Amino acid sequence: MGKKIGICRYCNLEKTLINSHIIPKSFYDLKTQGCYTTIDCKKWELDKVHGQNGFKEPLLCAECDNNLGILDRYAKYFLYTQVPNAPLQYAEDLPLIPFYFLGANSFNFTLLRRFFISLLWRACICTTIPVSLGHYEDIALHILKREQIDNENLFIPLIYRKGTNTPADLCITIARYHFLSENCFYFRFPYYEVLMLTDIEACTNKLYVRHLQQLFNRQRIQIYKLMKNTPMDEYFYKSIQIIQKKYYRMSPINMEEK
Numbered sequence: 001m002g003k004k005i006g007i008c009r010y011c012n013l014e015k016t017l018i019n020s021h022i023i024p025k026s027f028y029d030l031k032t033q034g035c036y037t038t039i040d041c042k043k044w045e046l047d048k049v050h051g052q053n054g055f056k057e058p059l060l061c062a063e064c065d066n067n068l069g070i071l072d073r074y075a076k077y078f079l080y081t082q083v084p085n086a087p088l089q090y091a092e093d094l095p096l097i098p099f100y101f102l103g104a105n106s107f108n109f110t111l112l113r114r115f116f117i118s119l120l121w122r123a124c125i126c127t128t129i130p131v132s133l134g135h136y137e138d139i140a141l142h143i144l145k146r147e148q149i150d151n152e153n154l155f156i157p158l159i160y161r162k163g164t165n166t167p168a169d170l171c172i173t174i175a176r177y178h179f180l181s182e183n184c185f186y187f188r189f190p191y192y193e194v195l196m197l198t199d200i201e202a203c204t205n206k207l208y209v210r211h212l213q214q215l216f217n218r219q220r221i222q223i224y225k226l227m228k229n230t231p232m233d234e235y236f237y238k239s240i241q242i243i244q245k246k247y248y249r250m251s252p253i254n255m256e257e258k
């Protein structure tokens with residue numbers, strides 16, 4: 001494919017555009033290619049188009065892609081090195097669901113927050129993914145570019161780490177998802193399930209909002225480890241079984257990254 005000249009969605013200048021990955025490629029290069037499964041969120045089927053190279057589109061110029069790459073690199077370190085090495089704890093009210101706890105001094109909140117906003121923003125400007133943020137798209141961009149004061153009630157990620165030791169842990173997809181009273185967005189990449197809540201001010205259950213705010217803020221990040229399949233995994237299972245049979249013979253165990 002030849003080089004594409006166009007308007008960079010980030011700096012708004014006419015430049016040579018490069019293919020930007022929506023979910024950072026480094027997230028699924030962790031282990032040999034082929035271990036992960038990309039799911040088409042419109043049909044809940046195996047995504048053969050994006051299965052090889054992931055979701056990518058010419059959206060940004062090289063400079064802006066590089067700038068967002070800084071966020072991607074930090075997020076990779078956080079999600080794949082810091083979190084798995086954080087102590088697993090058990091809450092009194094939810095003793096069966098362990099969680100990783102990270103205190104304020106152990107993570108860079110600003111980088112992480114900007115990463116999740118950039119992930120959401122990239123997904124919503126990418127034409128191959130049927131998600132739209134409406135007027136929140138500009139807000140996300142302004143916060144990313146530091147043109148607007150951050151509002152921490154917007155774009156809150158609920159991060160879950162998958163620990164079922166089955167191929168369901170390695171799915172990749174992006175979808176729209178209904179949660180509470182608002183639309184939110186569902187990201188799936190190896191070992192993680194992330195729900196991005198667009199605007200928690202719109203939620204009427206304030207007690208629950210406070211609980212959600214406790215999971216991701218400047219002082220602490222709490223990430224539940226899911227040892228069993230979630231309802232979303234059931235959607236993926238059919239696709240996963242097909243790819244297991246068709247493309248590789250590997251034990252569903254022994255897939256933990258190292």
Ligand SMILES: [Zn+2]
Binds near residue numbers: 008009010015065
């Ligand atoms: Zn640019």
